[in-house]
Amino acid sequence: MYEELKDRVVILTGAARGVGQGLAVGFAEVGATVVGVDILDCDETGDKVQAAGSKWKAFQLDLADEAAVNAMVEKVIETYGRVDVLVNNAGVLNPTPWDELDLDTWNRVMAINATGQFLTIKACIPHMKKAGFGRIINVSAAIAETPVPNFIIYRASKMAVIGMTRSLATEMGQYGITANCVSPSYVVTPGQIELGNDALRDGIVAVQAIKRDGLPSDLAGLVVFLASNRSEFITGQMIHADGGLTYK
Amino acid sequence: MYPELKERVVILTGASRGIGQGIATAFAEQGSTVIGIDRLDCAETGEIVRAKGGSWHHYQLDLTDSTAITNAVADIAAKQGRIDILVNNAGILNAMPFEEIDLATWNRYLAINTTSQFLMAKAVIPHMKKAGFGRIISLASGILLTPAPFYAAYMATKNAVIGLTRGLATEMGEFGITVNAVSPSYVTSPGQIEVGSTHIQSIVTSQQAIKRDCVPADLAPLVTFLASDGAQFITGQTMHADGGLTYK
Numbered sequence: 001m002y003e004e005l006k007d008r009v010v011i012l013t014g015a016a017r018g019v020g021q022g023l024a025v026g027f028a029e030v031g032a033t034v035v036g037v038d039i040l041d042c043d044e045t046g047d048k049v050q051a052a053g054s055k056w057k058a059f060q061l062d063l064a065d066e067a068a069v070n071a072m073v074e075k076v077i078e079t080y081g082r083v084d085v086l087v088n089n090a091g092v093l094n095p096t097p098w099d100e101l102d103l104d105t106w107n108r109v110m111a112i113n114a115t116g117q118f119l120t121i122k123a124c125i126p127h128m129k130k131a132g133f134g135r136i137i138n139v140s141a142a143i144a145e146t147p148v149p150n151f152i153i154y155r156a157s158k159m160a161v162i163g164m165t166r167s168l169a170t171e172m173g174q175y176g177i178t179a180n181c182v183s184p185s186y187v188v189t190p191g192q193i194e195l196g197n198d199a200l201r202d203g204i205v206a207v208q209a210i211k212r213d214g215l216p217s218d219l220a221g222l223v224v225f226l227a228s229n230r231s232e233f234i235t236g237q238m239i240h241a242d243g244g245l246t247y248k
Numbered sequence: 249m250y251p252e253l254k255e256r257v258v259i260l261t262g263a264s265r266g267i268g269q270g271i272a273t274a275f276a277e278q279g280s281t282v283i284g285i286d287r288l289d290c291a292e293t294g295e296i297v298r299a300k301g302g303s304w305h306h307y308q309l310d311l312t313d314s315t316a317i318t319n320a321v322a323d324i325a326a327k328q329g330r331i332d333i334l335v336n337n338a339g340i341l342n343a344m345p346f347e348e349i350d351l352a353t354w355n356r357y358l359a360i361n362t363t364s365q366f367l368m369a370k371a372v373i374p375h376m377k378k379a380g381f382g383r384i385i386s387l388a389s390g391i392l393l394t395p396a397p398f399y400a401a402y403m404a405t406k407n408a409v410i411g412l413t414r415g416l417a418t419e420m421g422e423f424g425i426t427v428n429a430v431s432p433s434y435v436t437s438p439g440q441i442e443v444g445s446t447h448i449q450s451i452v453t454s455q456q457a458i459k460r461d462c463v464p465a466d467l468a469p470l471v472t473f474l475a476s477d478g479a480q481f482i483t484g485q486t487m488h489a490d491g492g493l494t495y496k
Contacts, residue, residue, distance in 0.1 A: 230470075
């Protein structure tokens with residue numbers, strides 16, 4: 001499947017666990033080289049990628065740190081000579097009611113969810129332009145488009161990413177670079193359990209057309225397709241693999 | 249590419265030429281059995297499918313004829329033993345100022361672009377439900393989200409396709425059947441040449457992020473992806489392979 005993805009270099013943020021781990025495995029299964037980036041240790045993901053027979057490299061860094069992001073991409077280029085696909089999966093999903101939403105929280109969530117994606121894209125684009133090929137895939141979440149309360153800053157940051165992705169798509173169209181957003185449904189990941197968000201699950205599954213929990217692997221099919229040559233005419237889109245949670 | 253598509257039975261309307269021919273080709277490349285339905289002769293498409301090693305059958309019928317549809321699908325089910333995928337591709341598209349659209353024309357658009365999709369879905373769904381598997385993929389249109397003039401009847405009937413897609417997705421989720429719509433950009437197909445609409449091509453292409461003419465091969469990979477197992481959690485969506493003509 002997707003032979004052209006073999007040995008293509010995929011930078012994947014938020015690779016340590018959950019949806020990111022599912023995406024890493026999806027790419028490993030088609031033979032892509034996976035570069036995992038996370039503030040957490042990525043060893044577990046690395047083991048799975050390598051067990052699937054793919055090459056793996058890991059970077060532990062804070063995506064809000066411009067210098068660290070730039071150094072990471074430089075190191076990837078130095079090691080592999082290329083970066084083909086960037087999957088911006090890292091994000092924080094902290095429920096925060098409006099009255100508790102202070103400026104520090106606003107800035108922190110924006111820095112990771114939106115600015116972090118801006119920085120990784122900024123670092124990768126020159127290399128993608130030179131190669132005349134690039135795939136930028138930004139992971140959002142379908143619940144950002146449902147009437148679930150307490151996610152104001154999360155939604156704002158994800159809508160910012162969608163806005164950036166659209167304009168980026170327009171400007172990059174002539175360089176063989178596509179940029180799209182993807183949304184899984186709610187996935188009960190270690191990150192979500194930590195935040196106590198697993199209580200959301202039942203309400204969301206009940207609304208979905210396909211009434212089962214979203215899994216990290218549910219998004220992988222779509223992300224790998226978008227990274228392939230077969231999606232070259234798809235750009236600027238926001239695509240949901242969310243069991244029919246929301247329709248667009 | 250998608251081993252699971254080998255020998256799956258695909259019913260494809262509007263198979264005789266243009267976008268339909270491109271979709272038939274893509275499924276043939278996966279080894280699927282392609283059953284072409286069109287009021288026109290499908291011999292050319294049949295040759296392509298067979299040359300690619302796919303199995304091919306065809307039914308020449310008018311999609312406004314509900315009896316003909318029922319009979320054809322019953323015959324397909326009896327002969328093939330299964331119906332896995334329905335691609336509702338047939339449609340008409342003709343530029344016409346609103347004042348020139350009379351009731352007969354409006355009803356014709358509705359019958360071919362929308363009601364035929366309803367009739368095809370009605371016929372195939374019992375078989376898909378019995379099998380616990382189905383993929384319904386319907387053609388919408390990239391121009392739906394643009395301020396293009398002279399397409400009131402076309403846009404109404406294609407938007408109705410999206411409504412049907414969403415409603416059906418919700419009710420079919422529990423049966424292993426996904427229902428989605430896909431939108432290409434404007435394609436200079438034989439059908440468009442016949443109605444003299446080809447002047448639209450350059451206008452539309454110039455608005456796209458990727459500034460080249462949309463061809464059937466740009467949409468076909470999206471259709472086969474949606475038919476694949478990797479898309480099992482994608483339903484109720486309208487996905488664009490339109491070179492970034494519109495963003496959603």
